[in-house]
Amino acid sequence: MAHVEMRQVTKSFGTATVIPPLDLDIAKGEFLVLVGPSGCGKTTTLRMLAGLEAVSSGRVSIDGRDVTHAAPGERDIAMVFQNYALYPHMSVRENISYAMRVHGTDKAVIAERVGEASRLLGLDPYLDRKPRNLSGGQRQRVAIGRALVRHPQVFLFDEPLSNLDAKLRVEMRTEIKLLQRRLGTTAVYVTHDQVEAMTMADRVVVMRAGVIEQAADPITLYERPANRFVANFIGSPAMNFLPARVEGGAVRVGGQVLPLPPEEATRLGPRGQVLFGIRPEHMRPSGHQASLTLEPQAIEPLGPHTLVLGHVGGERVTAQVDPRFPVRAGEPCVVPVDMTQAHFFDPVTEGRL
């Protein structure tokens, strides 16, 4: 049985339904990331799991225990908030130990756990400081420390890194992931940053408008997105989509013909209208290479590679090419396309073909 289960959980605010019936199983020790654009219901889902929002219907259970109507404090969870939510008038030590002190935990146990957490998170020099005398990264470490001393069943993270600067975010990302590995505690992590989702998760749940679009490990999500939304959301720069036809073992985009690998051509068969999807980084030479002519409008050199922003027909296309690739804005150019990495979606249902 799954460690955390959400069964047919819904959430409505008044007449507005934010989460239509949602099912989610989380295995013990799994690091699950909920990702999606703003307003997709990922935070609401997390807060329902925490008990900070009541579910409108459905059932939530943690470790086999039905907690649907249990108060947040009775769920044996610990949560880390976006803006840290530290007690501003307490020192770091007091912040970390507060819940244990209130619950009458033995003094020796408190000291031991605070020591353990502060060692793990590198908080030893700051234990007697107040949160306002700490940097953002240190504050978030304290918040994590406060969560982990409780030895909960589940860690909940609500966009914990979005208030940190980019460099710190990358560091903390690794730290949180390693920490979770070491403790083996089930973790649910909400973010709108797909890079964060991909790098940290055992399994990523992509949400849109309260609906789970795909739940899979990061590589599957990248290589076999279930639909156009996921394909577009995962990966940066985003995948290119071109309306096309599949005829005679080749993709026809406008007047251009891009031959498919034979097995892919057999699988798809002839199709009238499809969405041909290709990631910018897959515009590269390969064994099954095709050529695509595009009209570049802007060139963005990034160092390791260069982005060519242009048009094919009426559609915007981004290609990622070698820094020395001969291309000039305004002059049509031909880029290679690795056809083994092509994706096809139904133009109506937007599902993967």
Added chain:
Amino acid sequence: MTAAAARRDRIKHAFLWPAFLLVLLISLFPLIYALTVSFQTMRIVPPTPPRFVGVQNYAEILQSARFWGSMWTTAVITVLSVILQYVLGFALALALHHNVPGSSLYRVTFLLPMFLAPVGVALIARMIFHPYLGPVNDLMRAIGVGNVPFLTEPNLAMAVLIIVEVWQWTPFVTLLMLAGLQSLPQEVFEAARVDNISAWRRFRDITFPMLLPISVAVVFIRLIEGFKVIDTVFVLTGGGPGISTETLTLFAYNEGFKKFNIGMTSALSFTFLVVVVVFGTIYLALAQRLTRRYA
């Protein structure tokens, strides 16, 4: 400096002096005048020419039992009413903050007493606590207690004054504490809920300490305002029975406008100023020690 710059610089006087003279005229001059008068004997009725007497007025005040009595009265009314205002006001603010049913209605009605003129409030209170005609005594008779001399028995009169002060000024505390509550970060309380902290401990360990700075300010404002109470006392008891509810301000008023002893009144006013400053300083020193423990 060039001539043009000097001319421009001179313009500053045109802006500075009118304001300075105005302040001097309406604020500083009376203050300084009163200070000089406080070192003189000066009576309007019967007209007596002013005579410098040094600190004799002050000496007389400090030796007068009536002064110390009025000081005690003022302190009792102020301290007790401010404690009650704070406790009740904070409790109401908490209730309104947690959206008890009908809180939007209360939010408006609870504030109304604050907008009334204290004299009006006192007049209404005088009718309510009237020994024969007041509804409170109607109630007392109905439950068999009989007529209670609310305004003519010293302790009861003090109690009535405190009740009226509390009734009128609790909304002020509610208003500011509610504003304070609403400015607290919501996530901190959610974090505490997730950590299974009871509502009482959340209040004791989080809400109260986080609102300590605003509490100190609110109580300070109410203490200073409370010390100046005169209108309520003037209308309700006139300082009576006898002088048992006479506050410092009322004492000064009686000296000045019943006895027309201007020198003495001025000295009283300055003594009053000193008392308020001393009380305020002591309070702030204590409050600072308290907030430092948390901040």
